[in-house]
Amino acid sequence: MSPILWSVLSIIIAILGSITVAAALIFVERRLLAVWTDRIGPNRAGPFGLLQVVADMIKIFFKEDWVPPFVDKPVFIMSPGVIFITVLMSFMVIPLSPFIVASHLDVGVLFFLAMASLGVYSIVLSGWASGSKYPLLGSVRSITQMLSYEAFMGLSLGGVVLISGSFNMSDIVNAQKGLWFFIPQFPAFVIFLIGGIAVIHRLPFDLPEAESELVDGYHTEYSGMKFGLFFVGEYLGIVLVSALTVTLFFGGWLGPILPPFLWFLIKTAVFIVLIILLRASLPRPRIDQLLAFGWKVLLPVALLNILVTGAIYLAIQK
Amino acid sequence: MFSILRTIWLVFKHTFSRTITVQYPEVKPELSARYRGRIILSRDPDGDERCVACNLCAAACPVDCIALESANRDDGRRYAKFFRINFARCIMCGMCEEACPTYAIQLTPDFEMAEYNRQNMVYEKEHLLINGPGKYPGYNFYREAGAEMGVKKTGEGQNERKPVDIYTLVPGSLDDEERG
Numbered sequence: 001m002s003p004i005l006w007s008v009l010s011i012i013i014a015i016l017g018s019i020t021v022a023a024a025l026i027f028v029e030r031r032l033l034a035v036w037t038d039r040i041g042p043n044r045a046g047p048f049g050l051l052q053v054v055a056d057m058i059k060i061f062f063k064e065d066w067v068p069p070f071v072d073k074p075v076f077i078m079s080p081g082v083i084f085i086t087v088l089m090s091f092m093v094i095p096l097s098p099f100i101v102a103s104h105l106d107v108g109v110l111f112f113l114a115m116a117s118l119g120v121y122s123i124v125l126s127g128w129a130s131g132s133k134y135p136l137l138g139s140v141r142s143i144t145q146m147l148s149y150e151a152f153m154g155l156s157l158g159g160v161v162l163i164s165g166s167f168n169m170s171d172i173v174n175a176q177k178g179l180w181f182f183i184p185q186f187p188a189f190v191i192f193l194i195g196g197i198a199v200i201h202r203l204p205f206d207l208p209e210a211e212s213e214l215v216d217g218y219h220t221e222y223s224g225m226k227f228g229l230f231f232v233g234e235y236l237g238i239v240l241v242s243a244l245t246v247t248l249f250f251g252g253w254l255g256p257i258l259p260p261f262l263w264f265l266i267k268t269a270v271f272i273v274l275i276i277l278l279r280a281s282l283p284r285p286r287i288d289q290l291l292a293f294g295w296k297v298l299l300p301v302a303l304l305n306i307l308v309t310g311a312i313y314l315a316i317q318k
Numbered sequence: 319m320f321s322i323l324r325t326i327w328l329v330f331k332h333t334f335s336r337t338i339t340v341q342y343p344e345v346k347p348e349l350s351a352r353y354r355g356r357i358i359l360s361r362d363p364d365g366d367e368r369c370v371a372c373n374l375c376a377a378a379c380p381v382d383c384i385a386l387e388s389a390n391r392d393d394g395r396r397y398a399k400f401f402r403i404n405f406a407r408c409i410m411c412g413m414c415e416e417a418c419p420t421y422a423i424q425l426t427p428d429f430e431m432a433e434y435n436r437q438n439m440v441y442e443k444e445h446l447l448i449n450g451p452g453k454y455p456g457y458n459f460y461r462e463a464g465a466e467m468g469v470k471k472t473g474e475g476q477n478e479r480k481p482v483d484i485y486t487l488v489p490g491s492l493d494d495e496e497r498g
Contacts, residue, residue, distance in 0.1 A: 036332045040339045281329035282322065 010102040022235035036280040065224030075129035080229035082122035086115040097260040108169035130221040138217030153195030155302035156188040159309035173252035182249040200237030203279040242271035353427035360452035368422035371398035375414035383407035401443040420459035424452040
């Protein structure tokens, strides 16, 4: 098949797949959180509650999408789309299998980091444009949190890029054919996972939303479909960070008997479940504790990781 | 750091523990016998209504949801001409049950009383009266106290003293135990 056709097919698979998984996550997350808190989740709508997603979608579509009069209208209306766009763009560089890659970008890793930084804009802009105090506080906290943790996330990938020799995601997956990267680069894996969860502002790093503190954080003033975009965007972020961790540290689509695409799905599912488990179990640290942990613990470890990896790499090359 | 990992592990172990959700309405919750639910008016073991329309329950009710009026039956026994409880106001506190001297009004472990029409929340006596003695079987008020209704004569109850005959009451006519 012509490469253009493969590309278009991969784009469609990536977008449809991620949005479907993100929508299904609405139901899966509630069920998993219920399992870990000795409850039964939603099980009334449809068999085993599976139609809960449909019910939630219908609800979000039909809610009144009211734009408050005190907001900065163009920014207010555009900012939910920003996170949706940046996360979906990041999906384009992830190799779902040896053949299904939407874009063989030679700077895939950098592209993802750039998109993550752009994603911060959506919180910042929506918090400021909302023109009320809770979103403002939420966005102020989120700027500091996301900027710091993106820095560590990027630094932690230095070792991975060093070992595999390129920024191209497919090359990184191929370089893991002997040994998955999470073994030699274990500190980097931990830092990347923590940083990733912070960047998608998910518990325990969800101070921007802070459901019990800031009313609803940066999306307090949003309703209807705009809120739905934030909502699905958050779940898309979960899928994205899981997919990236799998690609960069756990061998992507590598695996014995099963087809590669299935391996990718299984591994991503494991990480999605892990991220939901973190939400079920951990308390939320204060913003100063969060930043102290990031700058005083994660940054030195990330730098040390690059140092040691580089030193060993040079020694081996000699 | 270790405590965080331990927390995650402990929460993960809950995957294998039973859920504590009671899936109402397929599964009804277990209620104790003293659960303060729907109010009923009971009858004594001989089949007559226990309620003597003394108004103590209406007086004790903190939200004034009980309305009743007394009347005398043909055989002289006092009863409630009408007895109305407004369950939209009732807070199921049980003060009426504590106040009732005849164990007539009782709270039962039934809470499924939802209605669509607000007027249907007002229960009349025919909705409240049941055919049995409710929670206190074997108790007849007129056997312990009360006016003579053909159940016992005055002075023949278990803890009752015989009435004093005022016409023959002279100094020295009472024994030690009668004097109290």
